[in-house]
Amino acid sequence: MSSSGIxxxxxxxxxxSVLRDDGMSYGDYVEQLTYLLFLKMADERTKPPYNQPSPIPDKYSWPSLLKKDGDELFDHYRHSLERLGNEKGLLGLIFNKSQNKFQDPAKLRRLIVDLIDKEDWSAMSADVKGDAYEGLLQKNAEDVKGGAGQYFTPRPLIQAMVDCVAPKPGDTICDPACGTGGFLLAAHDYVVKHNPNLTKAEKKKLKQETLKGYELVQGVVRLCAMNLLLHGIGSQDFEPVEAADALASDPKDRFNVVLTNPPFGKKSSYTVVGQEGEVSKERETYERDDFWATTSNKQLNFVQHVKTILTVNGRAAVVVPDNVLFEGGAGETVRRKLLHDCDVHTLLRLPTGLFYAQGVKANVLFFDKKPASETPWTKKLWIYDLRTNQHFTLKTNPLKREDLNEFVKCYNPANRHDRKATWSEKKPDGRWRAYPYDELVARDKASLDIFWLKDESLEASDNLPDPDVIAQEIVDDLEAALEQFRLIANDLGPAATNQAE
Structure with a gap:
């Protein structure tokens, strides 16, 4: 992050920390900042050199807030949020269902006058603004109690995935579970960085037609829209993110690149409130003609959804938990169909300790969608094991981009058909090796849960990791087991109830 951003x-x-004493949570704070920053920037854009018309009605504009104080400011702020939430386009996306969470008008006034009004946000480079907001989202994600971490994928992992998939100018890019927009931003930045001579038309297309995110939780949609806007993506006429359950139906749109880290775990169905205020339950299972299997396993549904929304020869990188690799039933059906109908070419086994959801054992599955064929498209699956004998934690030893350097080099984004294994019988500690299609489908349930490295912690006791690492691994394993039990309990719940009746 740049020093001014910091x-x-x-x-x-x-x-x-001042507002925490007032009972405001981190998440509420970032949300209130979002409203105020949006109003301030809209006002800045009306002045030279921009001279743009403001989407904000004068009555609710930034100068209208500056003029007021005390209870009058409070009432006006509340009315402004309410009114702007009913607008269409990006305004509605940012302000939908917004509420004033301040308890004290003097503290709201200080944030407006002393902190936000003092900066010229529009003149600040997108990097500085974007870095600043990303920094706040990161801090918010670290607030474990708030649960915001589930919408925040570690940026070094995102960068490595984008480096492998290597989006190009003209590619359309989607994240169907976009959280705060990390994948969309990284893909945008990759295209800009690797193509310094983009024309004006190409730049406009990149900012206004290329990126599309879907997110179920309205409060997170707001943060994502603001995050993208601060990086120069989106406008009153173009909303890069949509508040929607991506799994509900085939959107009919197709994308060249899909990058996503869908939510882990299967929550029992919960209430979803749409933009018009209509209430619905999020569904447990999705009956879709374009899916190979009907299942309540959300991650399997996301894998199937990603396959649907890719163009032919489109490229995907999807974070999936271990159960997607070994689960029977629908899991086996999905894996066999995926291996046959797509080119499933790479699997990155991730270490534990990367995600805010405790105990998650996850992987990144890379595959390309292919045209219909009688013969299977997957010839061999290359696997990189970044999990065995690797120990990361969110605080003391977080994953860094350089920890993924060897994987990206082995992946060989310039020509992934030219790869060399680092494992051989003579080099048993190599982390990169390939498995042919026939061997994969011959495995029990076509399981892709494959490992070959010796776990050093199972060797001699003098080689054991530190006690705190062992303790954390035990916690992670217990959390993962509990999550599996929750899924089973959820699936048994209705049946057990029916029998009791």
Whole structure:
């Protein structure tokens, strides 16, 4: 992050501790900042050199807030949020169902006058603004109690996945479970960085037609829209993110690149409130003609959905938990169909300790969608094991981009058909090797849960990791087991109830 970005985060974040005493959570704080930043930037854009018309009605604009104080400011702020939430386009996306979470008008006034009004946000480079907001989202994700971490994928992992998939100018890019927009931003930045001579028309297309995200939770949609906007993506006429359950139906749109980390675990169905205020239950299972199997396993559904929304020869990188690799029933059906109908070419086994959801054992599955064929498209699956004998934690030893350097080099984005294994019988500790299609489908349930490295912690006791690492691994394993039991309990729940009746 740039030094000016760090300074702004520090300033805005220090003020959060003042508001914490008032009972405001980290998440509420970032949300209130979002509303105020949007209003301030809309006002800045009306002045030279931009001279753009403001989407905000004068009555609710930034100067209208600056003029007021005390209870009058409070009432006006509340009315402004309410009114703007009923607007269409990006305004509605940012302000939908917004509420004032301040308890004290003096603290709201100080944030407006001393912190936000003092900066010229539009003149600030997108990197600085974007970095500042990303920094706040990261801090919010670290607040374990708030649960925001489930919408935040570690940025080094995102960068490595994007480096492998290597989006090009003209590619359309989608994340069907976009959280705060990390994959979309990284893909945008990759295209800009690797193509310094984009024309004006190409730049406009990249910012206004290329990226599309879907997110179920309205509050997260808001944060994502603001995150993208601060990076220069989106406008009143183009909403890069949609508040929707991506799994509900085939959107009919197709994309060249899909990058996603769908939510882990299967929550029992919960209430979803649509933008018009209509209430529905999120479904347990999705009956879709384009799916190979009907299942309540959300991750399997996301894998099937990603296959649907890819163009032919489109490229996907999807974070999936271990159960997608070995689960029987629908899991086996999906794996066999995926291996046959797509080119499933790479699997990255991730270490534990990367995600805010405790105990998650996850992988990244890379595959290309292919045209219909009688013969299977997957010839061999290359697997990189970054899990065995690797120990990461969110705080003391977080994953860094360089930890994935060897994987990206082995993946060989320039020509992934030219790869060399680092494992051989003479080099048994190599982390990169390939398995042919016939061997994969001959395995029990066509399981892709494959490992070959010796786990050092099972060797001599003098080679054991530190006690805190062992303790964390035990916690992770127990959490993962509990999650599996929850899934089983959820699946048994209705049946057990029916029998009791």
């Amino acid at each position: 300074q702004i985060v520090q300033k805005l974040w220090n003020y959060c």
